[in-house]
Amino acid sequence: MTDKPFHENWITPDWAPHANVRVRVTTRHGDHSPPPWRGFNLGANCDDDPRRVEQARHHVHEILGTARAPAWLRQVHGTRIIEAGDQDTDADGIFTHAPQTPCAVLTADCLPVLMARTDGSAVGAFHAGWRGLLDGILEAGVATLAPSGENVSAWLGPAICRKCYQVDAAVRDPFLLRDPRAAAGFTEDGDGRWRMDLFFLAQQRLAAAGVQAVEGGALCTHCHQDAFYSYRHEGQTGRFASLIWLTN
Ligand SMILES: [Zn+2]
Numbered sequence: 090m091t092d093k094p095f096h097e098n099w100i101t102p103d104w105a106p107h108a109n110v111r112v113r114v115t116t117r118h119g120d121h122s123p124p125p126w127r128g129f130n131l132g133a134n135c136d137d138d139p140r141r142v143e144q145a146r147h148h149v150h151e152i153l154g155t156a157r158a159p160a161w162l163r164q165v166h167g168t169r170i171i172e173a174g175d176q177d178t179d180a181d182g183i184f185t186h187a188p189q190t191p192c193a194v195l196t197a198d199c200l201p202v203l204m205a206r207t208d209g210s211a212v213g214a215f216h217a218g219w220r221g222l223l224d225g226i227l228e229a230g231v232a233t234l235a236p237s238g239e240n241v242s243a244w245l246g247p248a249i250c251r252k253c254y255q256v257d258a259a260v261r262d263p264f265l266l267r268d269p270r271a272a273a274g275f276t277e278d279g280d281g282r283w284r285m286d287l288f289f290l291a292q293q294r295l296a297a298a299g300v301q302a303v304e305g306g307a308l309c310t311h312c313h314q315d316a317f318y319s320y321r322h323e324g325q326t327g328r329f330a331s332l333i334w335l336t337n
Contacts, residue, residue: 095119095129096152098316104304106242107209109188109337113153114201114246115330116316121145122327130318130327132195134163137327149193149330156189159332164195166220168229170213181221182230184213191334197318198254198310200287201246201331202295204230206239207302212333217291219260223267227291231298242302243295246331247317250309251276251286254321260285268297 100114117128122145126137131149133142150158160173162180170182173190183192192214194201199218205211215221215230227243235241256275261283264271274290275283288306295303310317318326 095121096148099152100247100308102244102246102305104242104244106205106207106244106302109209109335110205110212110333111336112203112244112331112333114332115149117318117327117329118316121148125323125325126318126327128318128327129329131161131193131330132197132318132328133161135327136325149332153191153332153334155191155334157187157191159191159193159330160185161193161195162216164216166216166218168221168224168226170215170226170229170233181217181226182213182215182233184211184230184233185335186211188335188337191332193330193332195328195330196246196248196310197320197326197328198249199320200248200291202227202230202291203244203246203331203333204234204241204300205333206234207242208239209335211235212335214331214333217287219256219285219287222287222290222294223263225294227294228298231295231300235299238299240302241300242304243300244304245288245291245306247308247310247313247329248287249311249319249321250288251284253309253311254285254287255282256285257282264290268293
C-alpha cells in the first residue's frame, strides 16, 4: 500500500487522438465505498447507497476539474445514444461537441469504448457488453460522431479478457449469424463453451464501420481485481468509470 491519493491510481491512457481530448479511467482504489462495492463505486444501479454514489461522482468532478460535471448514463444494454445534457439518460452511448463536458460510461467486465473525432470536434463514450456489441452500439457510435465519414479514433478500456470470459452458444451463435468472420473472436473451450474476445470483436466491428485507429484493449477487469470491478468474479460489486472530454 502507498499513501498517495487514491485518484493517483486512475489511468490516463497513452492515447492521443487530438490535443483537445482528455481521458481518465477510475479504479476501485480508495475507501469511499464499503463491501461489497469496496473501494470507489460510481454505479448507481448496483444497490449501493445513492447518496454515497452521488458523493463519489462529485469527487470525480472535483478531481477532473472540468467546468461542467460529468454526464452519467442509466445504461440498459441497448444501442441508444444521447448527447450530454439530454434529460432522458436511459442509453448506452453519450457524445458531445461541447468543451469541458466529460462523457462517462460505467462498467465491471463489459467493454468501455471511448471515441474521438481526430479533428478534435467531438468525443463519445460507449458501453459495449456482449449484447450491445452484438446489436451495434459501436457502429451507432461511429455514425453519431462522424455522420459524414469524418476520421474517428477509438480506445478500448478495461474489460474481461478472452482468457477470463467463457460463454455458451447462445452468445456466440448470434454473432456468427450477423457476420461469419466473428468466429475468429471465439476460441473453443469444450462442452459447448467458448472463450470470447470482446476486444477483438469490438475492433472488428469498428474496422467494418471505418475506424482503423483503435488502441487499448490490454487491461482485464477479471485479471486485475485489485484495480477494477469484475461482475463475473464478484456478482454484486461496484462500477468504475471511463471518461472522455474536450478541453476547448
Ligand atoms: Zn482476464
